[in-house]
Amino acid sequence: MKDLLASLAGWGVNVAIALTALRTNLMRSILTTLGVMIGVFSVILAVAVGNGAQVSVSQQIATLGSNMAIVVPQPDSGSGPPRPNDRGRLTERDGQAILREVSGVSAVAPQIRSSVQIVTPGRSATTQATGATPEYGVVSNVTASEGRFLTQSDVGSAARVAVIGETVANKLFPETSPVGETIRINRVPFTVIGLLESKGSNLGNDNDDQIVVPITTLRQRLLTTATQGPDDVTLIFVGFEDEDALLAGQKEIERLLRDRYRVAKGKINPFTVRTTTEIAETTGEVTQIFQAVLVAIASISLLVGGIGIMNIMLVSVTERTREIGLRMALGAKRSDIRNQFLVEAAVLCVIGGAIGLSLAILAASIFERVAEFPAPIGFDTAIMAVAFSAIIGLVFGGYPAIRASRLSPIEALRSE
Amino acid sequence: MATPLLETHDLVKDYAIGGEIVHAVNNVSLSISRGEFVAIMGASGSGKSTFMNMIGCLDVPTSGTLLLDGIDTKLLDSDALAEIRNRKIGFVFQQFNLLARTSALDNVAVPLIYAGIGYAERRQRAQHKLEAMGLANRLQNTPAKLSGGQQQRVAIARALVTDPLMLLADEPTGALDTQTSLDIMGIFQKLNDDGITVVLVTHEPDIAEFAARRIVFRDGQVIEDAAVKSRRKASAA
Ligand SMILES: Nc1ncnc2c1ncn2[C@@H]1O[C@H](COP(=O)(O)OP(=O)(O)O)[C@@H](O)[C@H]1O
Ligand SMILES: [Mg+2]
16 A cells, blocks of 8 residues: 555656656647647547447437348349349238248238329428338337328228328428328328328438338329239338347248249349348448548557657657766666656657547537537547557657666766 | 775776777775765876766676675666665766756755655755755755856755765866865865765865875776875865
8 A cells, every 4th residue: 555655656756757848848749749639539530430320320220120120022142143034022922921921920011112202282292102001110110200100991991191201291281280181192182191200310311201101002003113913012021029039030031932932942032031130230340340440540640649759759868868867876767767758758648638539529529510420429438548548658658768768877977 | 894885896997999998997996984085086087987987886897896885786786776876875966967947956856756755755855955055045946046056055965865875976066166166075074074975086186185085096097095184174264
């Protein structure tokens, strides 16, 4: 305990010596600090932007829903290069088969997606329409914040009803509630029965710019191009009870569909089954790579800052060789001299790091406001920044400090 | 008889200059006891400083033995030598060697930092030594605000602050005028009277007369080692 206090006091002395030395060459200290400051600033900002991208992407993925498989009628490029003849098909009956035969499935939501033109007296909007069943609401967490969502009887009767997203509602009914109003979708009159709960926007993708109508209505009234069969769909969402069921279910769906389409052994699947887990993983990897690249680029400036520190510390040691000799004559051990210069470098770096961090926090908050892109700087990032700059100080100050400590007392004292 | 404070046996320091070897100190054997006041004299280049630096553990002999307080310095590592410089030896230099832009008090306290003494005690002990040097009202002055004589007194206070056994002073009056030189010699005499061993390098014969023993170097060797016959007393002067 006493030893600890003494050694802390020893470091305190070194900090005092360092501050005096840095004040003596104030301009030079500021310029040196600037290098570390810019380095830490760019690294922290890179981390923040990378974090932001990860947050955005995972939010975007979360809006899809969870524990869900997505089946699309596109040849699975993952199982080989796609060939033109492999154009796949997917039908509502496939969906029913999946619900019936794959274990752990909680709901199946077949969908048809189509771009539509909506008109009201005096206004119009182009948006994406999803022809869906009530299960769509369950599987991908879509509910109505006003009015109601689709029901089985809407689908059964191919009712001309629509649940519209906030962006669409704002375009068409800027002043009033849209619920109960009549809109014309591709010239067909529909009644708005509900407003979709907002899912915000991520990475420039507006999740509220869409409408949902019964799948039957969309097929009968809104499709402009003919489909191959009477119950073809654009995609199917398959909801699972939990993640384990999802993992097993992906394989089961593939096997079932290969059977149904009589895909010969060795031929690639004319459809693709992706899970939300997979999507989250791949996009997570991509954003991590993105972040790593950003941080790597930013680190170069930190490296340059560190080299600046080393340069200045070498100059400082050379200039103060006589002082080093004197201190040795007065009883300084090699380790005392080494620590003095290490602390001096670390103090320079930590001051630079703290300023760089503050500027990065400021820049990130401006960025968040202007670009509406999250750039979170966590407490851990802040600690990391300061620790990192101290390490830079120790690493790049280390060589000059050790060089100083190895001087012979008399040679140092005689120098000038 | 008690062990001498300092003993050298065949002490040698060689320098290689341009392929030639210069024997800066050449086979010096002598001993200095506690409480002595020794003046080392000799022409410029005779090896006085080289000898002083070795007995002050600032420089390492090429060969020979140096015993300090009975300890063979060859057996000590750099940390132990630093500790000897810190605890047992006080240095006074011709050019004072004070830290610029640092107060007299902080200058005097430097050796105590390396002795591991805490802040409050450092200040108190440094202040005490400065007061003893008649600098009670100069504690916060930086060297630039002090006269040469005052700076040398700060340096002496610094040399004394760890209460060493021995003061080593290489030409301490070399940068001072006559009257100030006499003052400084008075201080050394008083310190010696109080029991501290003083070894002084000078090339001025009248400064050497303040010492009790005179050792004369020529070409790295001792050519004379005798008591000073008519010793000057600063208090009488
Ligand atoms: N670092 C050194 N390198 C080479 N020669 C040196 C060095 N220091 C001293 N000398 C030589 O050693 C001899 C003694 O020098 P020094 O001890 O300084 O003499 P003094 O102090 O008596 O004037 C001189 O010839 C000097 O040139
Ligand atoms: Mg000399």
